[in-house]
Amino acid sequence: MAADSSPVISGGGAGLNLQEEGRRVLTALYAALSALKLYPLENAAVQKALDELHRVMEGVVEAEGGAELRVVGDFFFLNETRLRLDLSNFSTFGSFARALQNHGIGAVDVLPGVTRNEWAPFVSLLLRGPAPSEPFQAFQQRFSGTPVDHILVRPDTEVQRMEQDEEAFAAAKRTYAQSVKAAREALGDMRLGKAVNVRKVKRAVQGIVDQVLSNESSMVTMTTLRDFDEYTFTHCVNVCIFSVIIGQRLGLSKIQLYELGLGALFHDIGKQRIDAEIINKPGGLTDDEWAKLKEHTTEGMLCLFEMHGFADVPYRQMLMAYEHHMKIDATGYPSNTRPRLPHLFSRIVAVADGFDAGTSVRSYQYEPWPPDAVLKEMRDNPRRGFDPLLVKALITATGVYPVGTLAILDTHELAVVSEVNKNPELLHRPKVKVISDPMGVPLTQPLTLDLAQDDPATGRPIRTIIKTTDPQKYGIRVSDYLT
Numbered sequence: 451m452a453a454d455s456s457p458v459i460s461g462g463g464a465g466l467n468l469q470e471e472g473r474r475v476l477t478a479l480y481a482a483l484s485a486l487k488l489y490p491l492e493n494a495a496v497q498k499a500l501d502e503l504h505r506v507m508e509g510v511v512e513a514e515g516g517a518e519l520r521v522v523g524d525f526f527f528l529n530e531t532r533l534r535l536d537l538s539n540f541s542t543f544g545s546f547a548r549a550l551q552n553h554g555i556g557a558v559d560v561l562p563g564v565t566r567n568e569w570a571p572f573v574s575l576l577l578r579g580p581a582p583s584e585p586f587q588a589f590q591q592r593f594s595g596t597p598v599d600h601i602l603v604r605p606d607t608e609v610q611r612m613e614q615d616e617e618a619f620a621a622a623k624r625t626y627a628q629s630v631k632a633a634r635e636a637l638g639d640m641r642l643g644k645a646v647n648v649r650k651v652k653r654a655v656q657g658i659v660d661q662v663l664s665n666e667s668s669m670v671t672m673t674t675l676r677d678f679d680e681y682t683f684t685h686c687v688n689v690c691i692f693s694v695i696i697g698q699r700l701g702l703s704k705i706q707l708y709e710l711g712l713g714a715l716f717h718d719i720g721k722q723r724i725d726a727e728i729i730n731k732p733g734g735l736t737d738d739e740w741a742k743l744k745e746h747t748t749e750g751m752l753c754l755f756e757m758h759g760f761a762d763v764p765y766r767q768m769l770m771a772y773e774h775h776m777k778i779d780a781t782g783y784p785s786n787t788r789p790r791l792p793h794l795f796s797r798i799v800a801v802a803d804g805f806d807a808g809t810s811v812r813s814y815q816y817e818p819w820p821p822d823a824v825l826k827e828m829r830d831n832p833r834r835g836f837d838p839l840l841v842k843a844l845i846t847a848t849g850v851y852p853v854g855t856l857a858i859l860d861t862h863e864l865a866v867v868s869e870v871n872k873n874p875e876l877l878h879r880p881k882v883k884v885i886s887d888p889m890g891v892p893l894t895q896p897l898t899l900d901l902a903q904d905d906p907a908t909g910r911p912i913r914t915i916i917k918t919t920d921p922q923k924y925g926i927r928v929s930d931y932l933t
Contacts, residue, residue: 723746822852829841857919
C-alpha cells in the first residue's frame with residue numbers, strides 16, 4: 451500500500467552522474483505519460499515506455515540506494531542535485547511538473563525493490579484529473595488502493611517546508627559563525643586588558659535568540675560544529691544556545707531570553723584572568739591549580755562589574771558568572787557562608803554548561819561521553835547537582851538522542867542523528883542519516899531515515915537504535931553530515 455512518508459534517499463552510489471541520469475528520468479517519465487495518454491496500457495508503445503522508465507529508475511535506485519524526484523517552483527531535484535534544464539527541454543519536462551503540481555505532489559520517492567509493474571498505476575493516476583478540493587489527499591487515497599509499495603508521494607506543502615528549513619539552516623549557520631567571532635573577540639580583548647565591544651556581543655545574542663525562536667532545530671544542529679582549537683569560544687556560544695532553548699521551554703519572555711543568553715555567553719569570562727597553562731593543562735590539576743581555577747567564577751563576576759558598555763550594572767549576568775558551578779543544594783563552588791540557592795538563570799546555565807562540556811573534546815577530556823549518556827547522568831545522578839526540571843526541559847528539546855549522536859542501528863549500520871522527533875512520546879525515534887553499511891563501509895551519500903516510520907510490510911520500525919558510540923573511535927566528524 452502506498453503511504454505518505456518521509457523520503458528514503460541517497461544511499462551509496464559511486465560515480466553516477468545525477469545530472470545526466472536526472473534528464474533521462476524526466477525523459478522516461480514524459481514518454482510514459484505521453485504514451486499512456488494516447489494509447490491503452492497493452493499497447494506496445496506504452497509497454498516500451500514503461501520498460502524504459504523502469505530501467506532508468508532502477509539504475510538510479512540501485513546506485514543511490516533510493517531516488518527522490520522533487521519539484522520546487524520551476525526547478526527539478528534528483529536527490530540533492532538540482533537538474534540543469536535548458537529552454538529546449540524545459541517545456542517538455544514541464545508537463546510532468548504540471549501533472550505533479552495539479553495533484554498537489556511536491557516529491558516522488560522511489561525505494562529499493564521497486565518493480566516494473568508499479569509504474570503503470572502511478573503514471574495512470576497522474577493522468578487523471580485532480581480533485582477540485584484537497585487534490586493531494588484525493589490522489590493519495592486512490593494511490594493507496596493500488597498494488598504499489600515502493601513509490602511514495604509527498605505533498606508540495608511538505609517540500610516547501612523543507613526548502614524553508616534549508617533557508618533557516620543557512621541563516622542559523624551565519625548567526626553561529628558571527629557569534630563565535632564575537633565571543634573570540636570579546637574574550638581575547640578581556641585577556642589582553644582591552645575594552646570589550648559589548649555592543650557586538652549583544653547583537654550576537656540577539657541573533658541567537660531570534661534564531662532559536664524562529665527555528666530551534668537549526669540552532670541545535672549548530673552546536674555540533676565543535677572545534678578543539680576553538681573550544682573556548684564555541685563552548686560559550688553553545689552554552690548560550692542551550693540556555694536560551696531551556697528558557698524558551700520554561701516560557702521566558704524574549705527580553706528575559708536575551709538577558710539569559712547574554713549571561714550565558716559571558717559565563718566563563720573569568721577564565722581569561724586565570725593562567726592559560728592551568729586552563730589548558732591536560733590531565734589532572736594539583737590542589738593549588740584547582741583552587742586557582744575555581745576563582746574564575748568570582749573573577750567573572752568582577753569582570754562584568756568593571757565592564758563598560760552596559761546601560762545598567764549587569765547584575766543578572768554577574769550572578770550567572772558567579773553561580774554557574776553551584777549545585778542546587780548550594781554546594782559546589784564558590785562556597786557560601788550562609789544558606790542561599792543559585793538564581794534560576796544560573797541553574798539554567800549550569801545545565802547548558804554541563805551538557806556541552808560533557809559532550810566536547812577538551813584538553814583534559816579526549817573521550818567525551820555520548821550525548822544521551824551525558825543527559826542520563828545529569829538527570830539520574832543527584833550528586834551532579836543539576837536542577838532535574840531543567841535537565842528534563844533540555845531533553846525535550848534535544849531528544850533522548852540529541853542531534854549529532856552517533857548511533858548503531860539494529861542492522862549494525864552507523865547513523866548520525868539529524869533531527870529530533872517533535873512528538874514527546876517518540877523522542878527515542880529521531881531522524882537519522884545512515885552513513886555506513888552493516889560491515890562498516892562508508893556510504894558515498896548518507897541514507898536519510900525517519901525512525902518513527904514503520905515498515906508497511908511488517909508494521910514494525912524500519913530501524914531501531916541499539917546503542918550509541920564515540921565518533922572518534924571511527925574517525926567520524928558528525929558535523930560533516932549535518933551541514
